[in-house]
Amino acid sequence: MTLNSIDFDQRVDKALADPILKQAVPFAQDKLRNGRNTAADQLGNIEEWRELAAEIRKHTIDNLDSYLEELVTNVRKSGGFVHFAEKDSDAVDIIKKIAKDKEAKTIIKSKSMVTEEIHLNKHLEAEGLKVVESDLGEYIIQLANETPSHLIAPAIHKTRQQVSALFSEVAGRKLSDETTELCAFARETLREEFLQADIGISGCNFAVAESGSVVLVSNEGNARLTTTLPKVHIAVMGLERIVPTWNELDIMISMLTRSATGQKISVYVTGINSARQSGDLDGPEEFHLVILDNGRSNILGTAYQEALNCIRCGACLNVCPVYRHVGGHAYGGVYSGPIGAVLMPLLEGYDDWKELPHASSLCGACTEVCPVKIPLHDLLIEHRKDEVDQGYAPLPEKMAFKGFGYINSHPALYDKTVKLSSTGLGVLAKDGYITKGPGMLGGWTDIRDLPQPKKQSFREWWAKERKE
Amino acid sequence: MTVDQLNQEKFLTNISSRLGRERRSGVKPPIWKNKPYLHLYEGKTNEDLIEQFIDNLQLLNTNVDRITRQEFEVTLAKVLKDFEVNSAISWDNPFLHDLDLTSLLTTNGVENSIWNNSVSEDELKQRSAKVDLGITCADLGLAETGTVVFMNGEGRGRMVSLLPPFYLCILKESQIVPRITQAMEHIHAKVPTGLPACINFITGPSRTADIEMDLALGVHGPGKVHVILLRE
Numbered sequence: 160m161t162l163n164s165i166d167f168d169q170r171v172d173k174a175l176a177d178p179i180l181k182q183a184v185p186f187a188q189d190k191l192r193n194g195r196n197t198a199a200d201q202l203g204n205i206e207e208w209r210e211l212a213a214e215i216r217k218h219t220i221d222n223l224d225s226y227l228e229e230l231v232t233n234v235r236k237s238g239g240f241v242h243f244a245e246k247d248s249d250a251v252d253i254i255k256k257i258a259k260d261k262e263a264k265t266i267i268k269s270k271s272m273v274t275e276e277i278h279l280n281k282h283l284e285a286e287g288l289k290v291v292e293s294d295l296g297e298y299i300i301q302l303a304n305e306t307p308s309h310l311i312a313p314a315i316h317k318t319r320q321q322v323s324a325l326f327s328e329v330a331g332r333k334l335s336d337e338t339t340e341l342c343a344f345a346r347e348t349l350r351e352e353f354l355q356a357d358i359g360i361s362g363c364n365f366a367v368a369e370s371g372s373v374v375l376v377s378n379e380g381n382a383r384l385t386t387t388l389p390k391v392h393i394a395v396m397g398l399e400r401i402v403p404t405w406n407e408l409d410i411m412i413s414m415l416t417r418s419a420t421g422q423k424i425s426v427y428v429t430g431i432n433s434a435r436q437s438g439d440l441d442g443p444e445e446f447h448l449v450i451l452d453n454g455r456s457n458i459l460g461t462a463y464q465e466a467l468n469c470i471r472c473g474a475c476l477n478v479c480p481v482y483r484h485v486g487g488h489a490y491g492g493v494y495s496g497p498i499g500a501v502l503m504p505l506l507e508g509y510d511d512w513k514e515l516p517h518a519s520s521l522c523g524a525c526t527e528v529c530p531v532k533i534p535l536h537d538l539l540i541e542h543r544k545d546e547v548d549q550g551y552a553p554l555p556e557k558m559a560f561k562g563f564g565y566i567n568s569h570p571a572l573y574d575k576t577v578k579l580s581s582t583g584l585g586v587l588a589k590d591g592y593i594t595k596g597p598g599m600l601g602g603w604t605d606i607r608d609l610p611q612p613k614k615q616s617f618r619e620w621w622a623k624e625r626k627e
Numbered sequence: 628m629t630v631d632q633l634n635q636e637k638f639l640t641n642i643s644s645r646l647g648r649e650r651r652s653g654v655k656p657p658i659w660k661n662k663p664y665l666h667l668y669e670g671k672t673n674e675d676l677i678e679q680f681i682d683n684l685q686l687l688n689t690n691v692d693r694i695t696r697q698e699f700e701v702t703l704a705k706v707l708k709d710f711e712v713n714s715a716i717s718w719d720n721p722f723l724h725d726l727d728l729t730s731l732l733t734t735n736g737v738e739n740s741i742w743n744n745s746v747s748e749d750e751l752k753q754r755s756a757k758v759d760l761g762i763t764c765a766d767l768g769l770a771e772t773g774t775v776v777f778m779n780g781e782g783r784g785r786m787v788s789l790l791p792p793f794y795l796c797i798l799k800e801s802q803i804v805p806r807i808t809q810a811m812e813h814i815h816a817k818v819p820t821g822l823p824a825c826i827n828f829i830t831g832p833s834r835t836a837d838i839e840m841d842l843a844l845g846v847h848g849p850g851k852v853h854v855i856l857l858r859e
């Protein structure tokens with residue numbers, strides 16, 4: 160994807176002019192964030208959990224080669240096929256080849272950000288394959304020919320009227336815009352697809368090294384259908400998506416679902432340990448695991464390594480004041496929000512993604528909420544420094560600093576987006592200023608000298624920033 | 628070396644060199660000192676855990692009948708009636724057989740099948756997709772979340788708890804443990820002897836909020852779930 164700053168500006172403008180986003184994004188954000196905060200409060204010791212989760216992630220990534228080796232050895236031991244993909248195109252080729260070998264015609268998918276990342280559907284469709292997304296949100300955006308706008312809730316930018324119009328077209332009759340009717344229609348339509356699909360493709364929330372398992376977390380049950388009905392199951396995982404044993408998985412699942420939606424656990428947690436075994440009368444006959452690098456290994460050993468700890472819970476999106484205003488699509492990449500702003504430049508370079516590290520107010524709410532303690536706002540500052548070092552224009556530097564001024568000069572908004580998300584533990588001092596984080600302090604001396612802007616809307620602020 | 632092995636070596640060696648060190652192999656995780664979950668169940672009695680299990684499921688639109696073995700017949704009849712069940716499929720499992728499940732289903736006018744190779748695989752799939760109700764037992768119940776956990780395998784089809792619109796799970800009080808931690812320990816302990824193809828954790832009915840964050844049940848999996856908990 161080629162993008163430039165004009166594209167970025169245009170995307171933000173488009174988002175700001177969209178009345179649906181203006182309502183839908185804050186609504187979803189509040190709901191998910193409140194859920195997360197309640198779940199965190201119920202634990203009573205969320206900091207200890209985050210500490211342990213971060214420790215586990217660090218240990219795993221520090222020993223990634225060993226755990227990946229253990230994982231693939233165990234997958235093969237139980238009869239599965241392992242494929243290593245260095246680049247996105249390698250993963251696509253591997254999957255295309257499996258589809259060809261199996262003479263597949265239809266493929267059913269359960270939600271997977273990593274297959275979004277490699278634009279898998281487009282490539283498979285170009286081969287004449289029918290690809291159907293089965294997660295309700297993903298199905299909606301597939302029909303709309305769009306991309307996900309949130310890690311957890313991919314279609315939050317669509318209204319029920321829009322969904323009804325999309326489904327009515329498939330149905331060939333007018334459906335109401337009642338949630339129950341729309342869901343019943345999706346159940347019926349997708350069930351047919353499931354029953355005749357040749358291959359099921361899933362992502363992988365966590366792979367368990369000790370047993371060669373792929374663990375999927377879902378609320379709808381589509382991940383179970385995807386990994387149960389078709390004769391072939393292909394799981395695609397980013398190389399970092401791994402835990403040593405089931406014991407570590409305990410902590411990661413406990414944190415993932417609470418941070419994502421506030422659920423103590425998702426409706427379904429499914430461990431796939433192999434293709435069907437003797438005596439089984441259902442389940443796929445063949446299991447393939449595709450392990451994707453696609454730029455991830457470049458992050459190892461750098462100042463950004465902690466970004467690989469991400470478990471894709473979406474909590475950082477749900478507290479981000481910038482995400483709140485522009486939604487996911489304005490970021491332009493598969494991953495949006497604070498983690499997207501950190502990851503996209505790492506995976507695909509500054510040429511296309513240099514603006515993203517500036518699409519942040521550096522308020523630190525993301526860092527505070529992240530279940531695996533990724534210092535997101537520090538990493539954004541790191542990017543800004545690296546951009547300057549590598550000769551990218553310093554202009555956006557100013558933009559973002561004032562962006563913080565904007566938020567900070569609007570106590571109501573600030574309260575809403577930041578304080579509510581706060582678990583009251585650390586990042587925010589009582590005057591509302593951020594005091595934690597070594598990266599922050601460096602950035603802050605500059606920020607504090609800037610005059611605070613007068614009351615203005617985000618749109619006005621944006622227009623002004625662009626001119627300067 | 629095969630192409631696959633070469634690929635793997637290249638892939639893993641790249642990782643270790645990025646990490647700035649030699650390749651590692653056979654690393655085991657440390658014993659984590661921090662156990663943040665302990666306070667969630669320390670001091671809780673079995674009775675507390677059972678109540679917690681029931682309460683959690685109730686919050687998820689799932690009722691639990693806590694009954695004795697003698698009450699099973701009446702309870703099952705009531706559940707079948709309440710949920711207007713005309714057809715069912717159940718696991719081929721000694722625990723369910725001991726409850727006389729299939730003959731009770733038949734007595735209640737429910738057309739029923741068992742998950743075994745007395746019929747073809749395709750027929751099992753068609754039946755699972757058509758019937759009103761799927762019935763399984765479970766290996767564990769998790770109090771903190773209201774979750775049932777089971778291993779799939781011979782006689783324990785995955786589709787039974789997945790395809791029908793209504794799912795009934797029957798388990799014993801003694802199977803309830805505090806939380807996911809114990810389930811993970813249980814699975815971890817089974818790794819050396821091999822895990823079944825699939826392990827499921829199920830917590831209430833299938834749900835989605837993908838349309839305007841509006842909660843809807845049963846979008847793919849069962850929209851109604853009921854649990855029978857047998858006293859001992």
Ligand code: SF4
Nearest residue numbers: 469470472473475529
């Ligand atoms: S960066 Fe942290 S908060 Fe954001 S999605 Fe990843 S794990 Fe969740």
